[in-house]
Amino acid sequence: MRRVLTAVAALAVGATALTACGTSGSGSSEPTVRLGYFANLTHALPVLGVSNGQLQQALGSTKLETQTFNAGPAAIEAVNSGAIDATFIGPNPAISAWTQSAGSAIKIVAGATSGGAEFVVKPDITDSPDSLRGKTFATPQLGNTQDVALRYWLKQKGLSAPKEGGGDVYVAPQDNAQTLDLFKQGKVDGGWLPEPWASRLVQEGGGKVLVNEKDLWPKGQFVTTHLIVSQKFLESSPDKVKALLQGVVNTLNTVQANPIKAKADVNAALKTLTGKALDETVLARSWDNLTITVDPIASSLQTDLDHAVDVGISKPADLNGIYDLTILNSILTAAGKAPVSAQGLGKQ
Known part of the structure; x- marks a missing residue:
C-alpha cells in the first residue's frame, strides 16, 4: 500500500540531463525561480499553473523557468546540484533526499495530489495468495512509491517479492x-501504477482493479505528489517561495471553481508537453481517482518510510523537520482557509 523510499536515488547522480524531458527559460541573470515537475496527471497543479500563467503571474517580475522530468531521482539530483530551486515530486524521492543529506537538502512546503494509484490485474486474478503466486507485476521504478506499495501489500499476503528477484x-x-x-500482450499479469496508467490498463488493456490504494489509507488520503524546495533557496529567497506558493494556491482555487474546465485545460497542456492528449474516458476516470490539494497529507509520510524499510528498500530514518509549512499556512489563513498540518514532522 504505499510509497517508496528510493534506495536507488544515488544511481541518478549526474543523470539529470539524460532523464529530463525539457526546459523552458532564458538562462539569463534576471531574478528567476527554477521549477521542476512531471508532465502527467498527478502533477495537475503545476501543469495547469504553468500553462495558464498563474504561477508566473504570482511571481510578478521574477521569471519562472521550468523543467520537466521523467523520474524522481533525476529531479532530486537537479535540486541537489542547484540546477533547479524547487520541484513537484513523489514522497519517496523527497524522503531519500532528506535522509541522504542528513536533513540539510530540502523541505516539503506544500502538497499537490492525494490518491490516484491502483493495482490493476488480469480479470482472472484474485487477491488470494495462490492466485498471486508465480505472477509478474509491474511498477514504474525500483523503490518508487508504487513499487514499495506493491511489495508491502504482497508481504501482507504472506508473499515475498525481494528486489533481487527469486x-x-x-x-x-x-x-x-x-x-x-506488455499487459496487452499478456506478458505481464498487472501493475501497481499511478494515474493515468492505471486507468489505461483498465480501459485499453481490459484489466480489473484488484486494489485501489486509497482503500488502504485512513480516510482514503495519502500523498502522491508534493512540492519541495532546496533549503538554500528557502533561506535565501523566502519571498520567492511565498510568491510561488501563492501561485499554487491560486491554481488550486481555479481547479476548485471549475473542475470540468480545469480537467480539459490540464489535458490540453499535457498535449502540448507530450504531443498527445489523454483519451477522454481515460481522463475522466483518472481525474475522479485523484484529489488535488495543497495539503501534503503529512500523516502518510512516516508510514511511507516504514513500509519501505519493511520491504528492504530503505533504512530507518528520522523525518523530524522535513516539513516547513509556515509560508503556505500564512497564505491559507490570510485567505480565511484552514491551515494544514505537518503532523509533528516540522514547522507549520
Missing part, C-alpha cells in the same frame, strides 16, 4: 508505457 512474486520495475504494451 521470491514468490516477481516485481518488474519498468516504464509505464512498456507495462501497458
Whole structure:
C-alpha cells in the first residue's frame, strides 16, 4: 500500500540531463525561480499553473523557468546540484533526499495530489495468495512509491517479492508505457501504477482493479505528489517561495471553481508537453481517482518510510523537520482557509 523510499536515488547522480524531458527559460541573470515537475496527471497543479500563467503571474517580475522530468531521482539530483530551486515530486524521492543529506537538502512546503494509484490485474486474478503466486507485476521504478506499495501489500499476503528477484512474486520495475504494451500482450499479469496508467490498463488493456490504494489509507488520503524546495533557496529567497506558493494556491482555487474546465485545460497542456492528449474516458476516470490539494497529507509520510524499510528498500530514518509549512499556512489563513498540518514532522 504505499510509497517508496528510493534506495536507488544515488544511481541518478549526474543523470539529470539524460532523464529530463525539457526546459523552458532564458538562462539569463534576471531574478528567476527554477521549477521542476512531471508532465502527467498527478502533477495537475503545476501543469495547469504553468500553462495558464498563474504561477508566473504570482511571481510578478521574477521569471519562472521550468523543467520537466521523467523520474524522481533525476529531479532530486537537479535540486541537489542547484540546477533547479524547487520541484513537484513523489514522497519517496523527497524522503531519500532528506535522509541522504542528513536533513540539510530540502523541505516539503506544500502538497499537490492525494490518491490516484491502483493495482490493476488480469480479470482472472484474485487477491488470494495462490492466485498471486508465480505472477509478474509491474511498477514504474525500483523503490518508487508504487513499487514499495506493491511489495508491502504482497508481504501482507504472506508473499515475498525481494528486489533481487527469486521470491514468490516477481516485481518488474519498468516504464509505464512498456507495462501497458506488455499487459496487452499478456506478458505481464498487472501493475501497481499511478494515474493515468492505471486507468489505461483498465480501459485499453481490459484489466480489473484488484486494489485501489486509497482503500488502504485512513480516510482514503495519502500523498502522491508534493512540492519541495532546496533549503538554500528557502533561506535565501523566502519571498520567492511565498510568491510561488501563492501561485499554487491560486491554481488550486481555479481547479476548485471549475473542475470540468480545469480537467480539459490540464489535458490540453499535457498535449502540448507530450504531443498527445489523454483519451477522454481515460481522463475522466483518472481525474475522479485523484484529489488535488495543497495539503501534503503529512500523516502518510512516516508510514511511507516504514513500509519501505519493511520491504528492504530503505533504512530507518528520522523525518523530524522535513516539513516547513509556515509560508503556505500564512497564505491559507490570510485567505480565511484552514491551515494544514505537518503532523509533528516540522514547522507549520
